[in-house]
Amino acid sequence: MRKRTYLLVTVLVLLCTGMLFAAGGAEITAPKSDEGPVVISYYTWDDGSHKALIDTFNATHSHIQVNAQILPAADYETKLTTLLSGRADIDAFMEKRQADMFGQYTNGYLEPLDSYIKATGKPNEAVEAFKSSSVINGDIVVIPWRGGAYYTYYNKNVFKKAGIPTPDYYVERGEWTWEKFEEVSKAITAADPKLVGSTIYIWGGQGFFQAGQAGDSIVTPDGKIDSIENVIKQLEMRKRLEDVGAMWSLIDMKVTKLHYSKQFYDGNVGMLLIGEWFPGQMVVGEKDGLLAFDFEDWGITRLPCDQEEYVTVGLPTGNCITSYSKKKDAAFEFINWMSGPAGAAVAASYGVLPAAPGDAARAEIAKNLPKGNSIDYFLEPKGNNTANFSPYGTRVETEFATIQEDFLLGNMTVDQFRTKFTKTLNDIIKTTY
Structure with a gap:
């Protein structure tokens, strides 16, 4: 170290x-x-x-x-x-x-x-x-x-064990889509069941990555329901990955209160989708001796994206x-x-x-990032969309966090989720100041 x-x-x-x-x-x-x-x-x-x-x-x-x-x-x-x-x-x-x-x-x-x-x-x-x-x-x-920006943080050792290229390989080829993210997550766990392909944390807003990139508001600032289909698309992907052990179970995280940093520090997770603050947590993790791998054995690249022009999500x-x-x-x-x-x-x-x-930020940040192309992806100019930033946003995020649990536990179908989430959004619109 x-x-x-x-x-x-x-x-x-x-x-x-x-x-x-x-x-x-x-x-x-x-x-x-x-x-x-x-x-x-x-x-x-x-x-x-x-x-x-x-x-x-x-x-x-x-x-x-x-x-x-x-x-x-x-x-x-x-x-x-x-x-x-x-x-x-x-x-x-x-x-x-x-x-x-x-x-x-x-x-x-x-x-x-x-x-x-x-x-x-x-x-x-x-x-x-x-x-x-x-x-x-x-x-x-x-x-x-x-x-404000979300990224894919990845463990190089996990990818090496699984025998597949790291995510930046697919980014460079214009292939880093959500479908490829799911494919890579499954491939990691299939190569070694002790490895978890990817993790997305428990916060309700973590379910709005694809919606944000697509420009969906969930609920618009003037109180109208926007498309929720990308929310459903991401939730279905999460369930498929959880069902085969290729994504950390959201329910297990809630029950055990296991933090995403601990998951990544332990060295068995291939990819973590989290925000721009995480490099600071990696610096602290190294300083405190919490990393199960060398500091240079991780990297940063783009969030998976299905849009023609790359866009991330996140608020400052x-x-x-x-x-x-x-x-x-x-x-x-x-x-x-x-x-x-x-x-x-x-x-x-x-x-x-x-x-x-x-002007001085790039040099300072580079001192606390792994060598290689991580700094380029971290500071590259990029579009940034955010779903759910409205007067209704806090309640939408809180209610979604509860409803998604029922879906991930298999207690409702996709159609039932769509109906319940839509009804919940309408109730929020009617009762928010």
Whole structure:
């Protein structure tokens, strides 16, 4: 295992005497200077790159300090909703499930950010890069710091054991379709039953890859049902793969609470379809000695795609300011810094794709990716569609996650699923504010 240089060693040493960081609902207590810095309360979830961003900001800003509340990722959305509804002491927070912004905006929890950005004297590059997912009713309500894109992450050793080419081979030949993905997944498990061809995680939105690439909205922003046929197509593929052990069972993942990173770390999964944040998790996995293989034995390439022109899916991850915060200017300075060049450099050093990378991002990201063509696929210009980004999105994702379980367990036919999902969507449209 090769040694890796981490950008923030010096910063962490400087901060270690003033910091409390524990697992679970942890808190990073910001140090105070003699001048009495403005201390903002900031909520996010447990991720190494998030902690690094906070630590770096605190180490380089004496007039503002971030007192971060770190919640477990698994139930972050639920806890955040409860905290916001109770108007807890939150000046700013990171949005994990982006469609939640619509409900937060309607309930008056989000501060419009247009005037703060205007006061900087220039457009925010991260917002401009993801304008369609940063604005509600003409108001900018979030500033992205991490870009949004899904990829195929693959284990080279698994493909070698199975005796078949890695996915980038098919990408280069224009053959990396969903049909080929299914074929390759089955071939891996057929070669060795101890190997799992592929895995897609339990989140409801993970069932909308093909729909998003096709431009389907599931439910349009004005409350009309769009085509659900690509949702059904992907769900049928998942069942076929699960039935032969070529895809990790969604039900087993839910019951055992097995995280996708653990699946991939253990070295028996051929392909993982997940977002742009995963290289950062691989860096942490190597650092913590969790990988059952060498760091160079994995790769990144495109998401399978049936469209004539390649398009991925995904939304950026960004930060919001609460409407009731009494420290909005300080909160804005922090989240604006995170989206800018300094924040992007920290994110890139963890292998994370910044929303506005800048010229230095490629070199920084390359240090934390395996050698070869992974960097080319990670940073290539690409279209990005996203299904289910609407005021109905959170409920659609939640309801779909439940209904798909019944289908995967064999408790309903395709026609029964289509009928039930359509009825559910109509109910959501009628009862959403």
